[in-house]
Amino acid sequence: MSFANKVVIITGAGSGIGATTAISFAKEGANVVIVGRKVLKLQMVREECAKTGKVPLVIGADISNDEDAKRIIEETIEKYGQLDVLVNNAGIVGFDGILSENIMSVFDSNMKTNLRAAIYMTHLAAPHLIKTKGNIINISSVLGKMTFRQYPLVCYSALKAALDHFTRHVAAELAQYGVRVNTISPGPVKTNLVGNANNEPSTQQSDDEVKTPLGRIADPKEIADLILFVASDKAKSMTGSDYIADNGSMLM
Template sequence: MSFKNKVVIVTGASSGIGAATAIAFSKEGARVTIVGRNQEKLRYVSEQCSAVGSKPLVITADVTNDEDLKKIVHGTIKHFGKLDVLVNNAGIFSIDKILSENVVDSFDKVIATNLRSAVYLTHLAAPHLIETKGNIVNVSSIVGKRVTIENCFAYHTSKAGLDHFTKCVALELAPKGVRVNSVNPGFVRTDIMQVLGVKKEAQEDFWDSMTKTSPLGKVADSEEIADLILFIASDKGRSITGSSFVSDNGAILVPHLGNIELQA
């Protein structure tokens, strides 16, 4: 799956799935723009990309800021001259209860990060993707298809919206030669629990529980999801658009996941 001379933007690239995806694209010859908020983590990912491919363009940005989103696209075009693939991966997770006092503020923040940013970045990138007959991969989740965790309605809602947005834009851009798809991971071992402030012991209990409830008896790593993203974005996926690809070790097949509840 060579991406030689292809230009790729990956948001949320400072860790987890985004970082693994940026590194994988670099390894396949792509010229990559990596986007995130944490400069130190981006620097580390940049070094890893450079070790297997070319040095990426590093853009420190907050995807909830419209001017930063413009900077991502305009900076990429200025630096590389074109755009072939957009990976909307930036996202946050939150613990929300509808009866919580500040629930709307939390909801707005999750929607702005997980959904609105993808909409606006797609709007900005689409004219350039039309020129290259490129494509978009949105990183969603199995929670867009079913409720798996209690007290996380904002996150679930944002991913369900992202799935439907994917299909709508896929239909609109198909006549222009641009494909739009999403990947829907299950539980992937990243630093998300640490970011949420979950205690280390509770983190291990959570991952152990996810391993035991998984039909395949394991939790995915970020590289597995990156492999799927690259396949969809490559010429091997040239007839695929408007689709959602679940990679969850069979978790979505389990009738009841045990009413998972996270406590920060």
Template sequence: MTAPSTARFTGKVALITGGGTNIGRTTALSFAREGALVVVAGRTAESLAETVGAIEAEGGKADAITADVTDSTEVARLVATVVERHGGLHIAFNNAGTVGKPGLLAELEEDVWDRVFAVNTRGVWLAMKYEIEHMRQHGGGVIVNAASNIGFHGRRPGLGAYAASKAAVSVLTRNAAREYIGEGVRINAVSAGGTDTPMSYRSGETTEQRDARVAAAVPLGRVATTQEIADGVLWLASDQSGYVVGHDLVIDGGATA
């Protein structure tokens, strides 16, 4: 793969948590196609290796590091290893997340609630903690966090823990953006709506049933592709959005509207 002449990320090192599948993998491929050296992180070595293989098959540069974003020691090691191996960290997409077992709030088990918040909210906080620590000391950088449109509207009974955890990511993003923009660290979030991943299906649904349900609920009439979400992440990470600070970019076909 030869980076296009308009490549926005040549010479940059980009870290993507949750980079083994779905939006994470598509975003990793997109960054690599625009010149970045991409490091994907997550708990499953096999899926990370598949992402690296896909990037390298196109001629791009990639690396994989296993890490649990809920563990501060592992997150610190992750960021330190990226810097040690590749000489820096310029861009981070904190994408690792989990939906958790669905359940109405009064029936939800405490361990499900705790796990969803550990991955979705604590994981983003820990990632930012160590990414910011490096970036503020090395000329700045860009961070994009994965929130969700459900954090805005909450219209999914049974997913209260997920909705609350993602709303927290959106607020945390705005707070962090204000705290660190003066030191050259620009932080934003992206909130995807229904996207063509396993999460877009309800239990037992066929693709046809999923598509019909979405068509009735989403003004645009379809789910997003993972590429459409990745395109938003890359824009937020690029100089083209250089005046955008503390924003949560909703990409949901008008569902929130």
């Protein structure tokens, strides 16, 4: 799948799925824009991209800040003159239950990054994607479709469900312009999302810690491969769809 001369923005690109996806797009010839709050991590991803592909544009930004979101699009267009793919990947996790004392503060912080920022980034990117007949991929979660009693993630799950439906609405609106919009919903993935959310060291989960019907959890490269496929012309008939990669978690 060649993405030669395509311009791709990836939010939350400092680690995990975002970092791996950036490296994969760079390897396929894309001009990649990697976005995140921790510039040091982005520089490390930049170096990995440069080993096999083009050197990406690094933008240190907090997508939950409207001015930062505008700057991401402006700097991308200023450097490359176009935008072909937006991957709304950035996300945080806040553990909560409906009886938690801090549920509303958890909801507000999750809302800003996990839903509001994705909506605003899509709003800003859409005019440029219409020009290139590009596409948008929103990274959701199987937690937006099912519940895990052992994980108190009321706000996170509700917002991922909202992101799924947002995707369908935007797909319907932008289809007339040739812009595709899809969702990818991973199950358990070997990333440090939870550690990042709590400012703690990496808490990567192992196959032994998380039980799935296939007896394993996904590697970020598997999700990156799916993202590249959905973003490519091989998936040009697909829009408004939700692609689940969960090793059978939803069968449980």
